[in-house]
Amino acid sequence: MSVTHRRARWLVPLLLVAVWLGVGGVLGPYAGRLGEVATNDQAAFLPRSAESTEVIAAQRAFRQDEALPAIVVWTSDGGGPVRDRRADADRALASLADAPGVAGRASPALLSQDGKALQGVVPLRPDLGDALAPALDRVRAAAERVPGTTVHLAGPAATQADLSDAFAGIDGLLLAVALVTVLVILLLVYRSLLLPLVIILGAVFSLGLACAVVYALADHGVVRVDGQVQGILSILVIGAATDYALLLTARYREELVPRQAAARTDRFTAARAALRRSWSAIVASAATVALGLLALLISDLTNNRALGPVGAIGIAAAVVSTLTFLPAVLVLLGRAAYWPATPRPARPSTGAGVWQRIAALVDRAPRKVWAVSLACLLACAAFSPTLASRGVPLDETFVDDAPSVAAQSTL
Template sequence: MKEHGFGRWVAGPKTKWITLLVWIALVAILSVAWPMVNEKETNNAPNLPEDSLSVQADQVAAREFPSGEGVPALLVWQRTGGLTDEDLGVIQQLYGRLSASPVPYQLPEVIPFDKLPLPALKQQLSENGSSLVTPVFFEESAGAKETEEGLEQIQELTKDIAGANPFEESLGGEELTARVTGPAGISVDATGLFEDADVSLLIATVLIVLVILLLIYRSPILALIPLVAVGFAYGVISPVLGFLAGEGWITVDSQAIAIMTVLLFGAGTDYCLFLISRFRQDLREEESKSGALFRAMTQSSGAIAMSGITVVIAMLALLFAQYGAYYRFAIPFSLAILIMFIASLTLVPALLAILGRASFFPFVPRTPAMEEERAKRRNKPVKHRKVQSDNWIGRLVTTRPWTVVLTGVVLLGGLAAFTPQLKFTYDILSSFPEDMPSREGFSIIAEEFTPGELAPVKVMLDTEGQEINIQGILESQSFVSQAGEPAEGAENPNIKAVDVELAMNPYDLEAMHLIPDIRSLAESALTEAGIQDAASKVWVSGQTAVQYDTELIGDRDTRIIIPVVIGMITLLLLLYLRSVVATVYLVLTVILSYFSALGLGWLVLHYGWGAEAIQGSIPLYSFVFLVALGEDYNIFMISSIWKKSRHMPLKQAIREGVHETGSVITSAGLILAATFAVLATLPIQVLVQFGVITAIGVLLDTFIVRPFLVPAITTLLGRRAFWPGKAPYEEGAAVKEQA
C-alpha cells in the first residue's frame, strides 16, 4: 500500500472514476464560472517600463505637445504611371464624406483635402506623381477591432465613390490602388494575424500530434489519451488564466496564447508518454494491469514531476524581466505546465486504469504466460518476443565514449560557431508577410517618399529661454532628411520640439542606433548655451526611440534571466541527482545544444529562407524553452541510469538506460519538435523564427545530446559521475565493468 499509495489514490478500482469525475467537474465549473483566456486578451499592453527614456519622452510630448489627432491611419494611394485627376477626385470625395459623416471611432477633425484645389493637392504627390499619402485619425481609446471597423467602412465608401475597391487591387497594375499603413494599420494587421493564427494553429497542432502518435504507437486509443489529457488541462488552464486576466493580476496577449498552446501540446504529450511507455513495458512483465500501472507510476512519477517543475521554474524566471512581453509570459506558461504535469500524474493514470491493456489495441502488451495462454485458446504457436536489454547506441557510447564525445562536441560546437553571424531586428513590420497591407503601404512610402515620414523622431529640449538653433543642428546631419520648425510647449514655452525625418528606414537597426547621437547633439547644444544638467533636459520620442529602448531592455533582461534560469535548473538537478559532476555536464550539454540550435537555425532562416535578420526576442525565448525542455529528456534518461546503477555495473546501467528510454524520448522529441515546427507555417515571422530554432534545438537534444553525448560523458566519468556521492553498485563492479 505504501509503495503504490499515490497510484491507488488516483487510479485505484474506485478512485480512477473519482479522478476522472473531478477533472470533468473542474472543467465544467470553471468554464461556466470564469471567462476563457482568449476573451481577456490585451494586445496593446505596454512593453517598456515607465522609467525608460522613450516612455518619459512620450509623457513630455503628451503634456507639452498634445496633438489631439489620435492614432493615424495612413492611406497610401498609387497608380503606375501617375495618379489621374479622376483618382484625386475620388480621394477628395472620400474626405468630403469623412468630414461630413465620420466612420466609427474616427476623430471628426479631417484634413480638408476635398477643399484643396487640384494644383495644391498635386504638390503633395511623390516626385514621379504616382503616389499620395493621406491620413485619417482614430480615437486613441479605440482598440484594433474598433479601428478595423472604421477602416472597413472607409473601404466601402471608396468603393462606392470609385466603382471599385482600390484596397483590393494588386500593386503594380494599371488600376488605382490603396493600402492602409501607419500606427492604426499596423495595429489592425498585427491583431488580425494572431487572430487568424489561433484556430489554424490549434487544428494543425492537434493533427500533427495525432498523426505522429498513430505512426509511432499504431494504436488509435493510445493516440487519443494524451490529447484528451491536454484537452482537459486546457479546459482548466484557460478559465483560470481568464479569471486572473479579468482581475487584472496578469496580462495575456495573442502571441502568448499561441505559444502556450504549442507548449501545452508538445510538453504535455511528452509527460504522458513518459508514463505510458513505462506502463506498456510493465504490462509485459506483470499480469495485473493495476499492479503494472502502480509500478509504472512509482518508477516514472519522480522524473515527470522533476521535468515539470524544471520547466515551471524556468518560465517563472521571466518574472525578472522588465520588458513587458517577456514578463507577461511567466505566469501563463508556468501555470499551464504546472496543471499539465498534474494532469499527467492524475488524469492519465486514471484513463489508463479504466482502459487497461485495451489502451494499446491492437498491439496489446501481455506477459509471456498470457501470450502462451492466448495462443493455446487460439490453437496457434506461441511467438516468443525477444527481450533486448540494450541496442547499438548503448553499446557504442559505452565502448567508444571518447569518439562519441569528440564527434558530438565538434558537431555541436561547429554549429554554435555560426551564432556570432546572427543579425537582429526590432521592426514589427519585418515580422509581417510581405503582402500585408500595412507593409505594402510602408514599402510605397519608402520608395516614393522619404521613409522617415512614416515614423518621425520628435526631439524635445528645455532651452530655459536660450536661443538654440536645434533645427539647423539636426538638419546639418547626413542621416536627417528633414527637420521641422521648432514648436513651443503648451505648459512650458521654454521646451522646444522638432520633428525629425530620418533619411533611412526608421525601423532599421541603423536608425535605432542613431538615437544616442541625436540625444548627444541636443545635449551638446544645451551645454554650449550654458545650461546645466543638459541630459535631464533632452527627450527623444517616436517609434525609433521605442525600438532602441526595446533593444536595451531586452539585452538587460537576457543578461539577468539566462543566469537565473541556469542557476535555478542547476539547483533543482543538484537536489534531485545529489551529484555536482552530473549536474554540471547535464547543464553544459544543454547550453551547448542551445547555441548549436541558434547557429543552425540562423543557417536555415538566413540562407534557406532568406531572412535578413531575426527578431531580437528570439534568443531569450529559445533559451528558456530549450534549456528547460532539454533538461526534461536528460532527467528522464539519467533517472533510468541512476536507478539501474543501484543493482548493476554503471556501463550496463548506461546501456540498458539508453535502450529503455530511447524510444519514448525519441517519440517525445519528435512530437515536441513537430509542434514547435507548426509555428513555421504561420504568416508571423517572429513565430516562424521561434518555431524553427526551438524545433531544431529539440531535435539536437533528442538525436545527439540525449542518446550519444550525455551517456558517453557518463561512461567516461564512470563512478566520478556520482560525486560527491558514491555509485550505488559496489559488489563485483570492477570485474563486471571490464566485461
C-alpha cells in the same frame, strides 16, 4: 479481498475521471476566451529601455483622448500630379468627423513635395477591437470618393488590422495541427487505437485548465496575455502533456508485463508502480521547463515577460493532468488501452546500439559526463553577449504582401 474493498478501489479512478470531465466541460471554453483579456498595445513589442516606450508612457500624463492613427494616401491612377484633387480629399476627410469609431477631426490633406500624392490622418479610437476593420472600411469608402485616385491605408491602425487578419483563427489552426501531429506520432509509437485518444484528451483537459487559470489571473491584472502568448500556450501545453504521458504510459506498459509466465499483473498494482516510478522524472522535467520559462521575466520585452508565468502555468496544468487523469483512465482500461497491441516483455538489449553505448558511458562516469557537458554549454553561452537583436522591419513582419506594408511603401 472483500467486495467493499474492491468497490473502493474502483471509486477513486472513477471520481478522477468524472472530475476531469467536469473540468473539460466547464473550463474548456476559456481556451477560446483569452482574447477577451488580451492586451495588444504597441509598447508590448518594444524594449522597456527604448525611447519610444518612454514616450508612450509619458503621453499618459497628458489628459487627452488617445487615438489610433489611420493614414490615408492618395496617388493618381496615371501616376501624375494630384494637386487638383486636394479639395476633394479635404471634403472626404471632413465627412468622417462623425463616423463610428473616429476619435476626432481628421487632418487636412497634405500634398507631397513632388505633387504626386496626398496624405491625411484620421484618428480612430484605440479600443475598437473587432470593430477596427469596419472603421477602416468606412475610411476607405470615404477616401475612394476622390475621383481619379488610388487609395492606400497606412499607419498604426492599418498595421494593427493586418496583424489581426494574420492572427485570425491561428490559435485554432495551431491547436488542430498540434493535435493531428501528436495523434500520428502516438499511433506510430504505440500502434494502439485507444491510447493516443486518451493522451490527447488529457492534453486538451490540461489546456482548458491552464487557460481558465490564466484568464482569471489576466482579468485581475496579475499576468498579461497577448496574441503571441495565446498561440504559444496551446502548443506548449499539448506538447508537454504528451511528453509526460509518454513517460507514464511506457512505465505502465512495462508494469503490466507479468514477471512470470503464469502470473498476471493486477492493473491497480501496475498503475501504482508506474506512478511511483515516473512521477519524479515528470515533475523534474516540468520544473526545468517552468524555471526556464520564468527566466523570461528578466526580458526587456513586455510580451516575452508575459510568456514566462503564463507558460509555467501551462506546464503545471500538464503535470496535474498527467498524474491524475491519465492514471485513472489507465486503471479503468487496463490492457485494453494498448489494443490491438499486447504488452510484452522488452527484448533483451545487445548493447550494440548507439544509445546503449551512451547509457553505458553515463553509467560508468556520470561526473565526467556532466562536467564536460557543463563546460560545453558554458562555452556556447559565452557567445550570447554578441547577439544583436534590432527587431524586424515592418515589410518583413508579414509573409504575404499586406495592404498596410504596400501603403507604407507608397507613403
